[in-house]
Amino acid sequence: MSLRQFWIQTQDLTIASMKSRYRKTWAGFIWVVLNPLLMFGVQALVFRKFLRIDMPDYLLFLLGGLLPWIFFTTTIQMGTPVFVTQAQLLRSFKVNPWVILGAQVMDGFINFVASFVLILLPFYLFYDRSPLLLALLPLALAPLLIGTLSITVTLSILNVFHRDINFVTGFVFSLLFFLTPIFYPREFIPPGYAWVAALNPILYFIEPFRLVIHTGSLEEFLPALLKSAGVAVVFTALGFLVWKRKQNDFYLKL
């Protein structure tokens, strides 16, 4: 299958999946924006007002970390069980499994773009940032998207073999939320614990995005982008290896 055919099939499946979901309830689309908005509102209240985290443009800082975090975690949690929920389809026809997974990740990405435009962009403009910096966003989003896709690939294959992967992933995310500098800046981590952030792959995907949105520092952006791309390549290789190793047993276990 050519890349173009793969892309067309992924698009078709994404549109059909959204059509199917919103035919059931239009409130679903409101939820897509309401969910991050509520999370942002509650966290802004707790961390800014109750815990009094003090830093310039905190609300923009928080949104710049929270939106990619929500995209990363919800896409992985929605994508991990996708082969098991679509097992009958995969067993029934010669359908490229990656089209199904690609459509799921695309769905999550569209939600991310919607919440970016409807929530983050107004804040960004309110804080009087240069719209020119936004031109760097596609660069910052590429490793985030590829990294999320690769990790979802690995976990969705493993979920076919161990059906509780998604529960474990959810638990790990709830721990990582506190260990990832999303609602606090990285500088808050004492030097002795710097390794906690260095070992956290999600941080590498979030940082270029946040540098564009909040810091606006071009000197920091390029090294962060390179690191982010490097981590995305490692996870892509991992996803590829896991698929090669498990391909045969995949259909047996579905």
Added chain:
Amino acid sequence: MTSTSSSEVLLRVNDLRVYFELDHYHQRDLRDVFVSAVTKPLSFFFQREELYFVLRGVSFSVERGMRIGVLGVNGSGKTTLCRCIAGMMIPQHGTIESSAEVRAIFDTGTGIMPELTGRENALLLARLFFPTIRDVRPIVEEAAEFSELGHFIDVPFKKYSKGMQSRLLLSLISAVPTDILILDEVLDGADVFFQKKLAQRMRSFIERAGATIFVSHSPEQIRQVCNKVMVLNQGKITYFGDVEPGIAAYLSLKAPAHAGP
């Protein structure tokens, strides 16, 4: 691929062997893996898994115009063989030589989006089945007409009976000629009249091009559709040839299991 006017070989399977680790037949949660790693660390890390061979050296060729009926008791390797030919599984040993386009269907009781109508599901499936065709709508319209579903084509797929699902999917997959069409025990959901209609359609498009690999437990269906029979037993081909002797070979396989004391 060799090509002659009378017997063009579409597919050549050489010494195919597929095996699985026996452990893989058991579903294990991560929690179970953790428990066995802690309670039995030695056997967990050092015990080699037993291998179960599903295919043990299968070789044959498919020529244009062949309608091969594959017979065999459950677990004889029929579906695994079809999945290897369809490119869904990679054999650990042996080769499959082919440049033919293969289309395969293993179950007819499934749509992609149950909430969407039969027509919308068919459009989506047509995109997946026929990626090289730009406009699939005429194919879907033809398949909808052939399936005789009438106004049910615009009813949500989840409301379909098993027979209706089967009609739509079989009409769709057989709507465009392909080099090799694989049907794995998929006629059982359709009624006897539709089975006959579909068998006729398959014969007509096999005459135009291609070959069919047809898996079934029903000798009657095999007689209707096929002009060759392959009998698989315990992962090996025990017969490959004409239909009636093939059916007899299959029934003789089954005989001991049915013989009571």
